[in-house]
Amino acid sequence: MDTELTDETRHRESPRVALVTGATGAIGKAIARRIAARSEHEVVLLCRDAAKAEAALADIQRRTGNPRVRYALVDLARQASIAALAAC
Numbered sequence: 001m002d003t004e005l006t007d008e009t010r011h012r013e014s015p016r017v018a019l020v021t022g023a024t025g026a027i028g029k030a031i032a033r034r035i036a037a038r039s040e041h042e043v044v045l046l047c048r049d050a051a052k053a054e055a056a057l058a059d060i061q062r063r064t065g066n067p068r069v070r071y072a073l074v075d076l077a078r079q080a081s082i083a084a085l086a087a088c
């Protein structure tokens with residue numbers, strides 16, 4: 001029997017937390033939507049603007065129906081902001 005896991009089956013069997021930077025932007029939002037649509041992972045959108053984060057979250061949840069998507073605010077240009085996120 002072939003026991004090799006594909007990316008899809010590995011995702012299903014090992015749900016994790018996917019942190020997506022730039023999730024209000026073109027590439028990050030597309031990546032977050034794809035993970036939310038195709039895996040069991042919890043998806044956390046890392047954003048610096050709350051209004052944009054709310055809009056991205058609503059769009060991804062509406063398109064994927066995945067309730068395990070949320071956002072966290074962080075400014076990746078500020079070490080203190082990253083440290084605060086990591087401490088959560």
Ligand SMILES: NC(=O)c1ccc[n+]([C@@H]2O[C@H](COP(=O)([O-])OP(=O)(O)OC[C@H]3O[C@@H](n4cnc5c(N)ncnc54)[C@H](OP(=O)(O)O)[C@@H]3O)[C@@H](O)[C@H]2O)c1
Pocket residue numbers: 021022023024025026027028046047048049052074075076077078
């Ligand atoms: N699109 C392409 O075809 C392409 C091709 C090659 C390389 N790239 C590179 O790939 C990266 C992403 O491209 P993109 O098209 O998705 O860009 P984008 O639409 O401009 O999105 C950039 C994302 O980064 C976030 N961001 C910027 N500074 C941040 C900070 N200090 N802390 C937290 N988040 C921050 C922005 O948040 P806000 O919404 O709050 O501004 C936004 O979500 C860029 O570096 C771009 O140069 C893009």
